[in-house]
Amino acid sequence: MELMELLRTRRTYRRFRQKPVPQEVLDEILEAARLASSAANKQPLTYIVIQDPAKVAAVFGYTRWAAYLPPEQGQPKAGEEPVLFIAVVENLDRNQNCDTDAGLAISNMTLAAWNHGVGSCMIGACNKPALSEMFGLTEKQVLHTVVAFGYPTHESHIMDIERADDPDAVKYYLDENRDFVVPKRKLSDVVSYL
Ligand SMILES: Cc1cc2nc3c(=O)[nH]c(=O)nc-3n(C[C@H](O)[C@H](O)[C@H](O)COP(=O)(O)O)c2cc1C
Structure with missing residues (x-):
């Protein structure tokens, strides 16, 4: 897709088809994260991929969607959930200040995904203590965010x-x-x- 068209249409998507994201697309999403710029090139971020349906459902249970809408409109319903999450993890022993790095990596990932028609929603409103425990994070790791992916069933303008x-x-x-x-x-x- 032409770059400005990609930027215009890469919106936040919140309802998805129940179709898996192919491994080659997932590989490109993760490579896009790896390519992102990093303060002092410290590359403090690591990524956890959740695509097993039972685990996706467990992560989904700890996420909140579309705060401006009532839940019955904003929260994906059964059969509309994302099929993939990527958790972005800050490794504080590499850098204590990861926020800009994370933003750049997430931007790269969501653009690489959308280039293949895979929509995404960055989820800041999630239960980070519960998810950190589920992911087995250490005391030197902080969950920055989880990003949901899937083929959208709606448009966004x-x-x-x-x-x-x-x-x-x-x-x-x-x-x-x-x-x-x-x-x-x-x-x-x-x-x-x-
Ligand atoms: C830091 C950050 C956190 C966000 N957290 C959530 C979230 O928890 N739940 C959600 O549904 N959307 C979340 N979003 C998506 C925003 O609501 C969305 O980016 C905004 O409404 C603008 O829409 P657009 O991405 O299509 O431009 C988040 C976006 C950002 C940048």
């Missing part, structure tokens, strides 16, 4: 925010087709030239 000072204007919603509509601030509202 961006729209310009007209009322920049309205705090509610950033809230995404579902349209009449249950597709997501994601308001984005206009360039003129976020860019200035010195």
Whole structure:
């Protein structure tokens, strides 16, 4: 896909077909993470792949989706869940400050996935203590985030925010087709030239 088209359409997806992500696509997603830039090139992140259906279901149980929507609209229902999670783990003995590294790696992963039609949702709102125990993390490891993947069954479109000072204007919603509509601030509202 052409780069700007990939960036425009790589949105957050929250309902999926129950079709596995092929290993060659998963390999490319993980390679994309490995290629990401890293502060001082310390590469403090490691990744845990969860694709066994029972384990995916267990991880899913600790995740919260679409905080701006009521759960019956935002939370994937039975048969709509992701088929794959990748947990991003900070290894504090390599670097204590991993946040930007994690953002870059997640961005690379979700773009590489979307290039193959695999949608994703980055999940910050998860039960990190429970997941850390499930993943067997050590005291030198911190769960940064889990990223959900799957072939989406809905679309997601961006729209310009007209009322920049309205705090509610950033809230995404579902349209009449249950597709997501994601308001984005206009360039003129976020860019200035010195
Ligand atoms: C740091 C971060 C944490 C997020 N956590 C969640 C989450 O816990 N649950 C969820 O459904 N979406 C989560 N998202 C997705 C955002 O809601 C989404 O990026 C935002 O609504 C804009 O939509 P877009 O990704 O399509 O541009 C997260 C995104 C980021 C960047």
